[in-house]
Amino acid sequence: MTTGRRIAMFDLFGVIARHQRPGALVDMAAECHAPLDAFTEAYWALRPPYDAGRQSAARYWGAVLRRLSRPVGPGTTERLRLADIDSWSRVDDRMVGYVRSLRGRAEVALLSNIPADHADVFGAVQPWLRDLDYVALSGKIKVAKPDPAAFRHCVTAMRAAPADFLFVDDREENVRSARAVGMTGHVFAGLDELETAVDAWLATGTASPEPGS
Template sequence: MNSTARSPISLPGRVVVFDYGEVISVEPTAANRAELLAIAGVADVDADAFWTAYWAPRAPLDAGTISIREYWDAVAATMGRQWDTATVHLLWVCDVTGWMSVNTATLAVIERLVAGGTRTALLSNAGADYSGFFRNGSFGHLFEQHFISGELHLVKPDAAIYQHVLDALGIAADQMIFIDNRADNVAGAEDLGITGHVFTSAEQLSAFLETAQVGVSA
């Protein structure tokens, strides 16, 4: 085992801000996707059309400009369907549950940062319905603050959301390190002078932060 695998990572004067989806979380499983299709009453032959309809109104949902009901109504309309309130609830539960599984290796890296006294925060494009889970769930205590697009009515990579985070944390752009799995979101942060890292694995993230730690210590 690498001797640094569990050692603290100390980045004094810096705040490491993490995306949630596919950084802390893992993507929904095939079983979860199949369950969502079953609840929606969508046959396998129509699966591609469903997922296109699923993603199309996601940005306004994440921005908090449409409700959960309005989101699923938009998906239904694209599919030429109508879902009653009970079905929408089941779709919502299945969808949210699918995004709740976490990458334990990423959490271990965050714990190393916290152990090293490094400030951390969460910045996610997600509906406001995720706020309780992010703040009060099993890993909520690892973050100093939680920034959720559905509450802020701003979404990455809009420069305004990064500026809001900087202001709320009381730091300058060069004091923030931003971790996200999407290159466009990282580029949006870097445009403001924030240090960015495109997440591909917890191992690469660990190596990136250890290198940053050496730079701070030098």
């Protein structure tokens, strides 16, 4: 059941912000003198607790280095932390403009997986985040997508109903989780398609069909 509100809620990376900078993992692997394949596996396999705010940056990077059998030292972990933050720092200016423009027609929220220390830096250099009605960052709310609790957190925090939301993400598993808690979901594939889906949702409460559905 809806309360009659319209809340467009967006993922960050892969939607409004760019994916990780090309070559970043190569540079970080070289920093700790590790093979790229082994570094990449450790980087992603150990990431969930860090994203969800259950682990500090120092503990995360220490775990990565130990998995790679590399020395753990504060200088190395800090260089890796800063390189990692920089690698996720780019935004799509067209998407930022579009999201801000929606506030004349709907409430606008953000739900993103991002470690707490990344979130502090990103928020400081992206003032447009302060224009949004609600921002939920996994490292701060202590739960990450696709855990349904991340979506329920936003519903509760905004004092809304799940059916009030259109959630936009580039990852199908996150959209499925949003739909499972009662939100409308849209898999992001580009701005033109998104505009059509949002217009349909604002008019009818249902996003336009996904490609191939």
